[in-house]
Amino acid sequence: MSLRDLLSRYIPISLKRIVRKKRAQNEVKNLYSLERTECNVENLNSSKGIHLDKIFKSRKTEELWKSLYEQTRDFHLPGDTGGVNHGDRRAIFYTVCFFEPENVLEIGTHIGASTIHISNALFYTRVLNGKNAKLTTVDMRDVNSGVEKPWRRYGAKFSPERMIRELGHQKFVNFKADKSLNFMNETNESFDFIFLDGSHNASNVYQEIPAALQLLNPEGNILLHDYYPDNKPLWKDRKPVYGPYRAVERLKKEGANFKVVPLGELPWETKNGTTITSLALMFRGTD
Template identity: 45%
Template sequence: MMHLLKQSAETILPRRVFGALQIRRERLRLAKISGEAFDAERLGTITSSALAQALHSSSISTGWLRDEDQISDVMPFADIDGGICPGERRALYQLVASLKPARVLEIGTHIGASTLAIARSLATHSGPGAHLTTVDIVDVNDPTHGAFARLGLASPRENLMRAGLSDRVTFIAKPSSEYLRETDDRFDLIFLDGDHAAPAVYREFAQALNCLTPNGAILLHDFYPDGRPLYPNGSIEPGPVVAAERITAECRGIGFLPLGELPWESKQGVRTTSLAFATNCVGAVRRGGMQVH
C-alpha cells in the first residue's frame, strides 16, 4: 500500500517537490530516535585523489576487463530491478581492488549483484584469504524469500558457485543491526546498502564504526548530496544523506565524500554515481558535511 501511495505521489507532484517532501519526511522520522555514539577512531581518511587513482588505474581496469566476462557469464550485466547498476558494480570492483581489504562486510545482499563484483575483485586483487560476509534480513538464496526467483535469475549462491567464488563468501540471514551488534568479527571495508530509511542508516553507521579494523572504510549506496537527483528519472533515495546530516552534526570527526562522476557510464546514460565514502576528517576542511582536500 505504501509503495502504491509513493508511486501515486510521484505521478501527481513535480519531482523537485516530491523530493523535498521525501527529505522532510526522513528528517522528521530521524528526529524521533535517540542519539548514537560515533567512535571515528578506526575510520580511515579517504581523499578525492585516492578515489581518482582507484577509478582511473590502468592496471585495475585491465583486471576488470578480464574479469567482466566471467561476471557477465553468471549474471546479466544489465540494470536489474533492485540490484546495483552495472557502472557501480565496476566501481565497487575497482575500489576493492585499490583498497585490497582482507575482510569485507556487505549489508544488503538482495540479488547478489554487488556481492559477485566484490567477491571477484577480492579473488583477483586481495590474495587467497580475502573474504566477504554478506548480510540480509531474509535468506536471499531461498526461492520463496529471495528476490532472484521473481526476476528469473539464478540465486546469489549459485552464481558464486558458477564463478568459482563460493569459498569467498559467507551468507548471513539476520537483521543488520542485530548482526552488527553481536559479531566479534572486524572488517577492513563495510558496504552499507540495506534498509535505506534514515533511522536505519543512522543506527547501522554507528554500529559499523565499531566493527572496523584500524584505518577501515565505510561505503554507502544511494547517497544523494543535498537531496538532489543524480539520474535523468529525477528520483532520489533520501535516507542515507539525511542520516549523514545528523551524523556529521553530532560527530565533527566524520565527513562524507561522494564519488561523483565515474570514468564510465553508471546508468540512464550518465556517469554519476550514488556511492559515497565516510571519511575521518580530523584536521581537514569540511563543507556541507563532506570531506574536502
C-alpha cells in the same frame, strides 16, 4: 504489470505528491525521535594520500575488469531492479581492488550484483596471491531461498549463492539472513571494508553508520550507496533517495568527525546515459 504499477498509473500526481510529502515528514520525525548516537571514527581511514583518480584509472584493475567481463556478463544480472547498476558494479570492484581489504562486510545482498564484484576483487587481489580474504553479506530476507526464489522477482537468472558457487568463491563468502543492526551488534568480527546498501531509511542509516564504525579495523573503509549530496537529484526525472544524506547530516550536526566524499563522475557509464554514481566513501576528519 504489477498491482503496484497499476495503482501508480491511476493515482493522480497531486495525491502522489501528498503521499510523498507525508512520507518525508515521517522519515524525518522518526529520525529525530532516535536517541543521539556517538560515532567512534578512530579506525576510519583518512583521505590523506587517497586520490579517487588513482582508484578508477588503475591500468592493472582495468585489465582485470576486462578479463572478467564475459564471466560476469554470463550471469545476466538485470539493471534497475534494485541491484547496483553496471557502472557502480565496476566502481565497487575497482574500490575493493584498490584497498585490498581482508575482511569485508556487505549490508544488502539483494540479487548479489555487488556481492559477486566484491568477491571477484577479493579473489583476484588476495586469494590468488595466497592471502586471506572473507566476505560476509547480510540481508534481512533469505535472498537464496529455494522456495521463494526471490531473485526471479527481480529478473535475475541465478541466486547470489549460485553465482558465488559458479565463481568458486564459496569458501570465503558467507550469506547471513539477518537485520543489519542485529548482525552488527552481535558479531565478534571486525572488518577492513564495509559496504552499506541495505535499508535506505534515515533512521536505519543513522544507526548503521555508528555500528559500522565500531566494527572497523584500523584504516578501515566504509562505502555508502544512494548518497545524494544536499538531497538533490543526481539524474534528471529521478527522485533522490533521501535517507542516507539525512542520516549523515544529523550525525555531522551532532559532531561526528567524518566526511562523506561522493565518487561523483566515473570514467564509464553508470545509468540514464550518464557517468554519475551515488556511491560515496567515508573518511575520518572534516577538512
